[in-house]
Amino acid sequence: MEHVQRPSFDLTSGHASNVKRDFSRSRTLQRKAHRLIPGGAHTYAKGDDQYPENAPGFVARGHGCHVWDVDGNEFIEYGMGLRAVTLGHAYKPILEAAYKQMQLGANFTRPANIEVEAAENLLEMIDGADMVKFAKNGSDVTTAAMRLARAYTGRDLIAICGDQPFFSTDDWFIGTTDMRAGIPPHICELTMTFPYNDLNALSRLFDMYPSRIAAVILEAEACSPPKPGFLEGVKSLCEERGAILVFDEMITGFRWHLGGAQKYHSVLPHLSTFGKAMGNGFALAALVGKSEIMRLGGWEHDRERVFLLSTTHGAETHALAAAIETMRIYREQHVVDFLWQQGGRLRQLINQSIAENHLEGFFEVIGRPCNLVFVTRDQSHNRSQAFRTLFMQEMIRHGVIAPSFVVSFSHSDADLERTAEAVFEAHKVYRDALDNGIDKYLEGRSVKCVFRRYN
Numbered sequence: 001m002e003h004v005q006r007p008s009f010d011l012t013s014g015h016a017s018n019v020k021r022d023f024s025r026s027r028t029l030q031r032k033a034h035r036l037i038p039g040g041a042h043t044y045a046k047g048d049d050q051y052p053e054n055a056p057g058f059v060a061r062g063h064g065c066h067v068w069d070v071d072g073n074e075f076i077e078y079g080m081g082l083r084a085v086t087l088g089h090a091y092k093p094i095l096e097a098a099y100k101q102m103q104l105g106a107n108f109t110r111p112a113n114i115e116v117e118a119a120e121n122l123l124e125m126i127d128g129a130d131m132v133k134f135a136k137n138g139s140d141v142t143t144a145a146m147r148l149a150r151a152y153t154g155r156d157l158i159a160i161c162g163d164q165p166f167f168s169t170d171d172w173f174i175g176t177t178d179m180r181a182g183i184p185p186h187i188c189e190l191t192m193t194f195p196y197n198d199l200n201a202l203s204r205l206f207d208m209y210p211s212r213i214a215a216v217i218l219e220a221e222a223c224s225p226p227k228p229g230f231l232e233g234v235k236s237l238c239e240e241r242g243a244i245l246v247f248d249e250m251i252t253g254f255r256w257h258l259g260g261a262q263k264y265h266s267v268l269p270h271l272s273t274f275g276k277a278m279g280n281g282f283a284l285a286a287l288v289g290k291s292e293i294m295r296l297g298g299w300e301h302d303r304e305r306v307f308l309l310s311t312t313h314g315a316e317t318h319a320l321a322a323a324i325e326t327m328r329i330y331r332e333q334h335v336v337d338f339l340w341q342q343g344g345r346l347r348q349l350i351n352q353s354i355a356e357n358h359l360e361g362f363f364e365v366i367g368r369p370c371n372l373v374f375v376t377r378d379q380s381h382n383r384s385q386a387f388r389t390l391f392m393q394e395m396i397r398h399g400v401i402a403p404s405f406v407v408s409f410s411h412s413d414a415d416l417e418r419t420a421e422a423v424f425e426a427h428k429v430y431r432d433a434l435d436n437g438i439d440k441y442l443e444g445r446s447v448k449c450v451f452r453r454y455n
């Protein structure tokens with residue numbers, strides 16, 4: 001197929017795209033990192049196997065949605081800190097709030113007053129929640145939700161939405177993946193899965209294991225919207241069968257709506273979990289929920305007590321200050337509306353490029369505008385990691401790191417336009433690779449999924 005002309009959004013941005021970049025420091029550091037750190041990174045999703053070989057190895061600094069690698073190359077980023085940084089890197093008001101608090105001390109022998117202020121701030125935003133416990137990681141709070149639900153119901157099984165990618169680093173979830181070495185089989189047997197939007201499948205689980213399912217956990221929405229009545233049906237089923245409904249709002253929180261996806265869809269769970277965007281990159285996560293359940297973690301009740309989230313760093317003061325300031329900015333500057341608006345614009349620009357490069361059915365942008373991801377398909381229309389790699393490779397060549405198209409409050413119109421230019425160039429190569437074979441264009445190995453049993 002002939003190359004198409006550049007689209008109308010072509011800008012003379014003057015930006016360094018498709019320049020020959022020096023990555024020598026990155027490459028040296030990568031070799032060292034693999035000697036010192038299993039997998040070369042402390043988070044699998046950031047690892048070298050997730051990115052094409054021309055990707056920068058290490059980021060030295062960021063500002064807004066721009067990052068500079070250790071060799072001084074600049075890129076626009078999407079996804080930013082695995083979706084934790086929704087306002088922007090080094091976002092000044094957040095840094096100032098955290099620094100001001102840090103100067104008063106990070107952690108004391110008794111609780112800090114800011115713990116109560118942060119609790120009030122978060123609970124004001126989440127309609128159905130009466131109480132909160134803070135922690136550092138999302139995994140810790142989803143795990144705490146499972147323990148609490150088991151204690152509250154006196155049951156042992158957990159039902160998770162099996163086609164959603166991640167809930168926790170702990171055994172109850174990792175045991176359901178292909179990467180379950182080190183997890184005893186009897187632990188794996190305690191977690192059941194059901195597909196999203198399949199109420200009958202969940203109902204069948206309740207029938208198969210009567211009075212045994214303690215909790216049902218899912219993201220209210222991931223890449224596809226709930227069918228009408230699905231979320232309401234899940235809640236009714238849980239209530240009829242005596243299970244606790246948990247919405248994992250690690251991604252949807254601070255994106256779908258100020259009150260989370262539960263507010264957006266008007267279905268309030270019994271417990272829910274937040275993290276990621278809450279501190280604009282400062283480590284903070286939260287379990288929130290009904291006091292009738294949550295209070296088992298305290299002592300003002302007659303039931304057996306539950307060890308519910310108690311960690312040395314859980315209430316680190318500057319992370320709480322960052323969260324309070326993040327929530328203030330979200331409320332006052334309508335951040336969620338901006339994320340939807342910019343995501344919508346970006347989708348339009350990308351769809352224009354898809355049409356102009358005749359890539360319908362091969363490259364698709366899916367999800368809500370505040371959380372866009374892309375799907376890559378090969379000549380046979382099968383999902384393709386090789387074409388994902390090729391697309392990311394070409395985006396990087398044009399100055400954009402795009403494992404997704406998840407925007408932040410710092411993605412300006414100019415950033416979107418620069419991204420659209422890169423997308424158009426990457427799509428041209430994608431089209432050529434469909435026509436002439438990908439091997440001519442792919443410069444290294446393909447990316448791989450994290451959850452694989454062997455290399």
Ligand SMILES: Cc1ncc(COP(=O)(O)O)c(C=O)c1O
Pocket residue numbers: 082136137138139140142166167168169219248250251275276285
């Ligand atoms: C939906 C969801 N739940 C839970 C987690 C775990 O959060 P953390 O990495 O902070 O432990 C993640 C992390 O990616 C997530 O995406």
